[in-house]
Amino acid sequence: MAEVKELVKELSEKYGNRRESLIPIFQGIIDKNYYLSKEAMLEVAKQLDVSAADIYGTASFFSFLDTDAKGKYKIRICKSITCDMKGKSGIIATLEEMLKIKVGETTEDLMFSLLHTNCIGLCDQGPAMLINDNYYTKLTAEKVRVILGDYIRNK
Amino acid sequence: MPYSRTRVVDVLFKPLTTAPYEILRKTIQREKKDVINELVDSGLRGRGGAGFPTGMKWKFAAQQKSDVKYVICNADEGEPGTFKDKKLLCEVPRKVISGMAICAWATNATKGYIYLRREYRYLVAQLEEELRIYHEKAKEMGLNFPIEIFLGAGAYVCGEETALIESMEGKRGEPRNKPPYPIQNGFLGKPTIVNNVETFASSAMICRIGAEEYKKMGTADQRGSKLFSISGDSPKEGVHELELGMTLEAFANEFGDGDTKAVQVGGVAGFCIPRKQFKTQIIGEGNTTGGSTMIFNSTRSMYNVLHNYLDFYAEESCGQCTPCRIGTQQLLKGIEAVKSGLKPPSYLDQLIKLSETMRITSKCGLGQSVTNSFSSIVQNFREEMIF
Numbered sequence: 339m340a341e342v343k344e345l346v347k348e349l350s351e352k353y354g355n356r357r358e359s360l361i362p363i364f365q366g367i368i369d370k371n372y373y374l375s376k377e378a379m380l381e382v383a384k385q386l387d388v389s390a391a392d393i394y395g396t397a398s399f400f401s402f403l404d405t406d407a408k409g410k411y412k413i414r415i416c417k418s419i420t421c422d423m424k425g426k427s428g429i430i431a432t433l434e435e436m437l438k439i440k441v442g443e444t445t446e447d448l449m450f451s452l453l454h455t456n457c458i459g460l461c462d463q464g465p466a467m468l469i470n471d472n473y474y475t476k477l478t479a480e481k482v483r484v485i486l487g488d489y490i491r492n493k
Numbered sequence: 494m495p496y497s498r499t500r501v502v503d504v505l506f507k508p509l510t511t512a513p514y515e516i517l518r519k520t521i522q523r524e525k526k527d528v529i530n531e532l533v534d535s536g537l538r539g540r541g542g543a544g545f546p547t548g549m550k551w552k553f554a555a556q557q558k559s560d561v562k563y564v565i566c567n568a569d570e571g572e573p574g575t576f577k578d579k580k581l582l583c584e585v586p587r588k589v590i591s592g593m594a595i596c597a598w599a600t601n602a603t604k605g606y607i608y609l610r611r612e613y614r615y616l617v618a619q620l621e622e623e624l625r626i627y628h629e630k631a632k633e634m635g636l637n638f639p640i641e642i643f644l645g646a647g648a649y650v651c652g653e654e655t656a657l658i659e660s661m662e663g664k665r666g667e668p669r670n671k672p673p674y675p676i677q678n679g680f681l682g683k684p685t686i687v688n689n690v691e692t693f694a695s696s697a698m699i700c701r702i703g704a705e706e707y708k709k710m711g712t713a714d715q716r717g718s719k720l721f722s723i724s725g726d727s728p729k730e731g732v733h734e735l736e737l738g739m740t741l742e743a744f745a746n747e748f749g750d751g752d753t754k755a756v757q758v759g760g761v762a763g764f765c766i767p768r769k770q771f772k773t774q775i776i777g778e779g780n781t782t783g784g785s786t787m788i789f790n791s792t793r794s795m796y797n798v799l800h801n802y803l804d805f806y807a808e809e810s811c812g813q814c815t816p817c818r819i820g821t822q823q824l825l826k827g828i829e830a831v832k833s834g835l836k837p838p839s840y841l842d843q844l845i846k847l848s849e850t851m852r853i854t855s856k857c858g859l860g861q862s863v864t865n866s867f868s869s870i871v872q873n874f875r876e877e878m879i880f
């Protein structure tokens with residue numbers, strides 16, 4: 339994890355100190371530190387000269403600006419109707435069993451956060467999920483074991 | 494006359510046979526006025542959902558006096574069941590970029606953004622490479638219109654153009670009151686043209702084949718072709734380009750699995766059409782909302798479908814206005830109460846009234862369109878809501 343103060347400074351030099359720079363800065367923090375900590379948001383508030391409440395209000399609005407899910411790998415399973423019809427529940431059961439956490443939780447070693455997400459545009463290839471920026475389609479329990487197994491081995 | 498057979502076309506995804514950006518180079522040698530008029534004449538309507546005539550939007554934008562104007566390509570594609578914009582960006586990004594550049598040239602816009610939904614971040618690298626090529630070509634042509642990617646952060650409502658702009662400004666993605674429209678007062682207070690990915694690709698296509706040719710497709714009311722994202726109980730899931738104006742029966746015969754009970758046309762914001770209406774309903778601009786079509790066969794519980802939609806709405810409502818914030822939650826609790834017997838079946842009628850009130854009193858299209866799927870499912874599958 340990068341030191342928050344340095345990181346925010348670096349990102350605001352890259353994207354600017356304007357309000358329009360906020361989402362790219364948030365994104366940059368998450369890429370390095372995996373989530374938006376309270377300290378990070380306070381630092382951003384200071385840097386952009388915006389109230390901390392406003393900064394938090396904005397962060398909490400967006401589902402990919404994680405303020406709670408601290409895992410290095412965010413597993414987002416699509417819960418929209420067509421993925422649901424094609425067996426999303428079984429996929430979640432497999433993931434929960436492998437990671438020993440429930441949807442919405444993060445593993446103790448802070449490696450994985452398991453999350454629901456709305457439509458990710460892979461409806462014709464469901465059930466589908468994202469792990470960070472990568473997508474996985476036509477999931478089956480076996481496929482999930484292989485995919486997640488790889489992440490666990492390489493974490 | 495609507496078509497009783499589906500007519501598959503292949504224009505949008507056809508690879509370009511000319512050198513990259515040849516259409517752009519040729520188009521910007523014409524009169525700006527003529528190009529805009531050709532687009533008006535083509536009858537092209539926005540492919541993002543609202544269906545506003547694209548040529549008119551560009552015409553109004555061209556009339557705005559401002560040193561700075563923005564063009565934004567709306568690649569937020571959040572409507573459940575839609576994935577055609579992703580396919581366009583993957584397979585024919587140059588058509589999309591050409592459409593943006595032609596728009597900028599015709600309206601004197603100075604800067605462009607592709608607002609890419611966060612879920613599609615894996616596309617960023619290839620799109621940046623495409624933009625690099627575009628910038629080189631644009632320089633050769635003497636066209637000064639830089640384009641960058643703005644990555645969203647995950648919110649369905651940010652597909653709504655004013656919410657999209659708010660989020661680009663680093664704020665909560667809460668829709669603004671309209672008017673003023675983005676054309677007058679958009680990103681950073683400047684005139685801003687927001688169009689869908691497919692709209693830009695279609696505009697470039699019209700510049701290539703001409704309005705006359707384009708108008709030959711479709712019916713008198715529904716011009717041209719359109720992409721349909723097809724998912725659900727279908728052996729032919731995927732993106733299909735079809736001429737507009739076919740009956741739903743033709744559609745279900747072609748894409749259903751032989752046991753189609755209902756088709757959700759236009760995503761969660763659209764209508765759920767039961768089999769008994771397939772003959773008379775036309776898939777057209779009035780109900781396409783981005784071309785999402787989800788097919789349900791007789792094994793599906795329409796209660797579960799509606800429950801899934803309402804859960805989505807309750808989560809994605811930005812919470813800014815009371816009818817939508819509270820209404821979405823009440824509809825969800827309401828159908829649960831009827832299903833479990835806590836409320837009598839007649840309670841469903843009260844819920845339909847509530848959803849209709851939301852249409853009148855909500856600020857943006859999200860809250861306004863909840864009644865579309867709600868009423869169409871509850872009215873057509875009432876027994877499934879109760880038992």
Ligand SMILES: Cc1cc2nc3c(=O)[nH]c(=O)nc-3n(C[C@H](O)[C@H](O)[C@H](O)COP(=O)(O)O)c2cc1C
Nearest residue numbers: 539540541567569570571652653654688689692858
């Ligand atoms: C809740 C909501 C979500 C929307 N999502 C999208 C979207 O993901 N993509 C899109 O192009 N338009 C979306 N729209 C429509 C836009 O507000 C806008 O009308 C459109 O981008 C204009 O482009 P067009 O005329 O080319 O369709 C949405 C509208 C609403 C109310």
Ligand code: SF4
Nearest residue numbers: 811813814817857860
């Ligand atoms: S209708 Fe819903 S989503 Fe739209 S502004 Fe109101 S609360 Fe927000």
